[in-house]
Amino acid sequence: MWLFLLRRCGLAVLIVMLAVSALYLMIHAIPGDPASIILGPRATDEMKAALYIKMGLDQPVYVQLASFFANILQGDLGYDVFSQRDVTDIVLEQLPWTLALIFASVFWAALVGIPLGCYSALHANTWFDTLTGIVSVGTIAIPSFVVAIYSLLVFSVTLQWLPAIGAGEQGDLLSQLEHLILPAFAVGLGWVGYISRLVRASMLEVMGSNHIRTAKAFGLPSRWITFRYALRLAILPTVTLLGVGIGYLLSASLFAEIVFARPGIGKLIFDAVSTRNYPVVMGSVLVTTGLFVIATTLADFINALLDPRIRAGR
Amino acid sequence: MAINTIQKGLRLSRRTLLMAGTVMGLNMMVPFSMAASDEVLQSRSYVDITSLDPANYLNAVDEDVMGAIYSKLIYFKPGNKWEWELQAAESIEQVDATHIKFKLKEGIQFSNGFGEMTAQDVKFSFERAAFGENPAAAADWGGALEEVEVTGKYTGVIVLKKPYQPLWNLALSYAAGNIISQKAYESVGEFTNSPPASSGPYIVKEWRPKQKVILERNPDYYGEPSAYKEIHINQIDDEKTAEIAFESGNLDVTRISMSSVQSYRETPPDNSQLQVFPSLFYVWLGINFENPKLQDPRVRQAIQYAVDVPSILQASYFGEAEASTGIIAPGLLGHRAQSLIAPEADIAKAKALLAEAGVSNLELSLDVLNKATNVTTAQIIQALLSQIGIKVNINQHEAGSFWTLGSEKAGERWKDIELILNRYSMVPDPYYATVNFITSQKGKWNWERFSNEEFDQLNEQAQAELDLEKRGAMYQRMQDLMEQSGSYRFITHEAEPLAIRDNVSAGLRPDGRPLYRHFKPAN
Numbered sequence: 001m002w003l004f005l006l007r008r009c010g011l012a013v014l015i016v017m018l019a020v021s022a023l024y025l026m027i028h029a030i031p032g033d034p035a036s037i038i039l040g041p042r043a044t045d046e047m048k049a050a051l052y053i054k055m056g057l058d059q060p061v062y063v064q065l066a067s068f069f070a071n072i073l074q075g076d077l078g079y080d081v082f083s084q085r086d087v088t089d090i091v092l093e094q095l096p097w098t099l100a101l102i103f104a105s106v107f108w109a110a111l112v113g114i115p116l117g118c119y120s121a122l123h124a125n126t127w128f129d130t131l132t133g134i135v136s137v138g139t140i141a142i143p144s145f146v147v148a149i150y151s152l153l154v155f156s157v158t159l160q161w162l163p164a165i166g167a168g169e170q171g172d173l174l175s176q177l178e179h180l181i182l183p184a185f186a187v188g189l190g191w192v193g194y195i196s197r198l199v200r201a202s203m204l205e206v207m208g209s210n211h212i213r214t215a216k217a218f219g220l221p222s223r224w225i226t227f228r229y230a231l232r233l234a235i236l237p238t239v240t241l242l243g244v245g246i247g248y249l250l251s252a253s254l255f256a257e258i259v260f261a262r263p264g265i266g267k268l269i270f271d272a273v274s275t276r277n278y279p280v281v282m283g284s285v286l287v288t289t290g291l292f293v294i295a296t297t298l299a300d301f302i303n304a305l306l307d308p309r310i311r312a313g314r
Numbered sequence: 315m316a317i318n319t320i321q322k323g324l325r326l327s328r329r330t331l332l333m334a335g336t337v338m339g340l341n342m343m344v345p346f347s348m349a350a351s352d353e354v355l356q357s358r359s360y361v362d363i364t365s366l367d368p369a370n371y372l373n374a375v376d377e378d379v380m381g382a383i384y385s386k387l388i389y390f391k392p393g394n395k396w397e398w399e400l401q402a403a404e405s406i407e408q409v410d411a412t413h414i415k416f417k418l419k420e421g422i423q424f425s426n427g428f429g430e431m432t433a434q435d436v437k438f439s440f441e442r443a444a445f446g447e448n449p450a451a452a453a454d455w456g457g458a459l460e461e462v463e464v465t466g467k468y469t470g471v472i473v474l475k476k477p478y479q480p481l482w483n484l485a486l487s488y489a490a491g492n493i494i495s496q497k498a499y500e501s502v503g504e505f506t507n508s509p510p511a512s513s514g515p516y517i518v519k520e521w522r523p524k525q526k527v528i529l530e531r532n533p534d535y536y537g538e539p540s541a542y543k544e545i546h547i548n549q550i551d552d553e554k555t556a557e558i559a560f561e562s563g564n565l566d567v568t569r570i571s572m573s574s575v576q577s578y579r580e581t582p583p584d585n586s587q588l589q590v591f592p593s594l595f596y597v598w599l600g601i602n603f604e605n606p607k608l609q610d611p612r613v614r615q616a617i618q619y620a621v622d623v624p625s626i627l628q629a630s631y632f633g634e635a636e637a638s639t640g641i642i643a644p645g646l647l648g649h650r651a652q653s654l655i656a657p658e659a660d661i662a663k664a665k666a667l668l669a670e671a672g673v674s675n676l677e678l679s680l681d682v683l684n685k686a687t688n689v690t691t692a693q694i695i696q697a698l699l700s701q702i703g704i705k706v707n708i709n710q711h712e713a714g715s716f717w718t719l720g721s722e723k724a725g726e727r728w729k730d731i732e733l734i735l736n737r738y739s740m741v742p743d744p745y746y747a748t749v750n751f752i753t754s755q756k757g758k759w760n761w762e763r764f765s766n767e768e769f770d771q772l773n774e775q776a777q778a779e780l781d782l783e784k785r786g787a788m789y790q791r792m793q794d795l796m797e798q799s800g801s802y803r804f805i806t807h808e809a810e811p812l813a814i815r816d817n818v819s820a821g822l823r824p825d826g827r828p829l830y831r832h833f834k835p836a837n
Binding site: 030031033035045047048050082083084085090093094149152153156157160163164165166167170258259260261262263264267268273274275276 | 364365370372447448449452504506507520522523524525526548549550551552554555556558559561562563564565712713714715718719721723724725727
């Protein structure tokens, strides 16, 4: 198990380094001059040159990249010359809002999707199964931004039950929860469908397997068989999906941050790319890539815990 | 079993848990509204602040906030005319072309115990902005400041190296003219968004990056206390989101999209009104002066005549914006009453000009920022130019790429520019606009690569001209020269539509920008 974990962690570090390096080269390849964008039309050449030096852009790209990684080892993500603040502070300010949104979305989607999928599998080909199938595909098909806009129009504009914008008052948990409901609903709705369909399919497959038939033949209670043996295996693809899904949601949260005017890492990266604010782009992408890799590694780890065959590398 | 354990651990019975859930649910059913209070004003900005240090400001929102927390010698009055009046100054007088005497009001206090504002603070603030590294602040002073002479506790003289009339509208009454406390600044060293001391009716209570700036009443303000206890400036990029927030009662004032103007006019949201202000932005179709395909002036003129501005205003601006006559908006010094070429297209003349030039089967690229309004405008231009036989290919660019298209420092793309749809921001002095089109700006912000000796000379002379009438005439002539070159088809200054709650009396500049210190509850 420890070897498995060590191997996965080593791979994770390599993936992060490769992804960040690739992005670094890509962002320098696209047209756009940060000094012109930042300083505006009235900047002199001397002012632009001074900014280049401040941002370290006067160095060759490979030197910039090497110094970026060297700084990371010291826990320094760089310095934003616009706001004159550390990138680490900027990223850490925005990250909790995005994580709260992602975890709330995934949490409620799993909370509804897993039981729905289980129940559909156990009552396959009934009217309930057909209905959940239609609803699930429907929720997958509706784009999240449409859900976001309609939920805003219904719950904020017409009923005025929930706030339309922002992330809530600092230190006021209730206010933050109120501000989280609609974005999490919009982001998570499609995932309810995904998860319930996946759990249903896996459950049907597992319920037909030999060891479940044997358990039934021994006369074990059906609830015991379902939750103790079948769901434990059927949940594996869902755990993997959630691991990958969290990474996907890191970027997908951008639309929710724009529509609901929420702070977050997605919008931070979007704005930073538009202004070619390289230090903020790199710092934010490093953190999100790291989170993505951690989430997928964690999913692998949980799968290994649940399924001894994975631990054994079979 | 697990739930029971948790309940025991938290000493929470199932009944209590259910009751708590019900109360939370009911709480959320109560209509939610943050706005429309006499104590708190909820406003919106399209970007986050970058710096509240007047010597380091970067965008207009920085000045919206700084205007509420600092004081300037003079400031733009709210209303529909561009006029300034005294703020921190008791008097100010231009003694000659290079000397401006001022006297501060006595008793203007900086917050946090940093004492009274003195002429030394004025000197410190102005020289720091004018001689600093920030291009916005330094350019507002135009390289013209020699020094600020302190002649007494409250009196001083602004000494210029050369006559520089834009000083009144660009430096003294705008962002770089905000006065900070030298003592407070020296106590903290650098600062960005946490000013150590304020002298305006509000102070910064809190800045939540990418969320909002909260201003609160300044208890040490020397004048009448601010009308609101707090002002929340919420950062919302997307105008449609802002509209939803306004309609749901979360905002008291916001800019809305042009596409929503008609519906807001016909059926405004409850307890609100729509006000449309003339904006200062200027939008034009640029035609590259140096591009081989466009070097014949008759070809450039044909394009000018073929573009029907009213069609663009109808389709891209929903009929809510006016045609512009140049780069200087109505109400500003140097505005032209009419352009040399009428806004309406003259297709016959355009075709004749092309035929005269012996050009046929012309194919041109049109570079455009990938915003809906710009793309629509580009498509209309494409259709209009096809009527005279010019095929236009539209190249859409994202902001980072677009804003460096014409820069020689950013690669070779400037050589490929043929047609470009552009839009620049503006402050209320004509110099701010014309300076972008002088010869030395070629390859920087003069993307049409327009070059005219008379234009360059007039730009220099107009800066120094004290007679406003003469100065205005110079700027009008400069716009004539731009239009005669065939490199510009002026389109519009756009419009600034604002939705404002009925219980808010908004203090706004003539272009609709907020002057937060002048906002108050309407009774």
